[in-house]
Amino acid sequence: MATRIIGNLAAIFGLKVLPLASVFLWCMVYGESVLANEFSGSPNVVYNDNFEQLIDKKILVAEKKKKKKKKKKKKKKESKQDTDTVQDSGAIPAGAIPKRRGALCTACKNLNGFVEPKKISDEIRLMVGQNRMKFAPIAVKIQKARGGIETGLVPDFLGGAKCPKIDSEKWAIDYSRKRQVAAIHKGIDIPQPRGTPVRAIAAGTVIGKFLNDWNRKGTEVMLRHTPDQTGLPFWTYSQYTHLREMSPLNIGDKVTMGQEIGTTSNTGKMGRRVRRDALHFAILYSNEPEWSNDGVYVVPKNSYWMDPNAFYRIEPPYDSQSLLKLPKAKKKIPVPYMKKDGSFFPANTLKIWPYACP
Structure with a gap:
């Protein structure tokens, strides 16, 4: 119920809400807050160092994948624009001129x-x-x-x-x-x-x-x-x-x-x-x-x-x-x-x- 209310409020004000699973993982690691207690179902969230490291590693991998995806998307967009902008910028792409086929005159x-x-x-x-x-x-x-x-x-x-x-x-x-x-x-x-x-x-x-x-x-x-x-x-x-x-x-x-x-x-x-x-x-x-x-x-x-x-x-x-x-x-x-x-x-x-x- 609480998450639904938060989601509705976020939609009204144009805010982005983290997926429930991500919030849950964060709370499991840093779960001293009331929010952590609500999501975990326990007044005292217990975790150990190994679990924290595992969660941190998963979050880090997810972030890297996200950044890589964004970078690839940006590169593709820039590549698509090359033919529209290269002449205006005066830049000639490397490899545009083929190697000479004939002997010099x-x-x-x-x-x-x-x-x-x-x-x-x-x-x-x-x-x-x-x-x-x-x-x-x-x-x-x-x-x-x-x-x-x-x-x-x-x-x-x-x-x-x-x-x-x-x-x-x-x-x-x-x-x-x-x-x-x-x-x-x-x-x-x-x-x-x-x-x-x-x-x-x-x-x-x-x-x-x-x-x-x-x-x-x-x-x-x-x-x-x-x-x-x-x-x-x-x-x-x-x-x-x-x-x-x-x-x-x-x-x-x-x-x-x-x-x-x-x-x-x-x-x-x-x-x-x-x-x-x-x-x-x-x-x-x-x-x-x-x-x-x-x-x-x-x-x-x-x-x-x-x-x-x-x-x-x-x-x-x-x-x-x-x-x-x-x-x-x-x-x-x-x-x-x-x-x-x-x-x-x-x-x-x-x-x-x-x-x-x-």
Whole structure:
């Protein structure tokens, strides 16, 4: 009866009451009080040293288990929050960057702007996609913060030319369902028949060649373009993947705008469905000239992703956040190109579409 009254009063005032068994044990050990007499049924509670030690040990073990459970619960909660907070705090978890698979690009060492891979931050390496699968949510947050968001830009080929178009695989669309892990499409796909020549979008230097038989990109070539070569106020890096075979070009070779750098195919690791023949075309840019090649990835220092359509703009903005805010009338981007006969339209352009147009 007394315990019921105490319980009711505790509920009214929001107090916590110890379980009856715990109170009983406490009273058996320290049972000089009236409360002890009530629970024990005896006016004088008798105990010995061994019994006290046994009870104290049981209480101590119970407390340790309780603390351990709370600590485990807290750790689990913090772990769940990692993917939400790591980007804000600027911390990259240990083990997020996989061990290098390929040999360091020795041919790159004498090229302008090249630096050792250790000079590139882990954040930028995650941004280009160099991450372990379980850290994909963190990588995607970085990618989105550094340009990997949809902008709504579309190409508008000058003179109404019928150039090869981007299909449904547009810039920065969500790829989570396709990959079964957090992912975005870091480029655009342009389908063309197998063997169709892929053209350098501007004059530049070959700084990356990868077979990528272990990932989805397949055979890849990357070019570096200086501000003078594009007319843009920063260094740009163009990426071409799913190529049919490794380009005969060598690391360090200079290429001219419109030069063939490979041919179209569907190389690279595939899922359940066979990939159609298409070029995956992507652009990175940086205000700094430094870059690295660790044998698997080209990683420009302090770089950002760019909507490939934005590469053809002749004035700022170029960053995705600003492009997203442009009015609809400015979302169509005039795109110059190379004709089938090898001439350019317009003739004085520094940049072209990666396929020749009729």
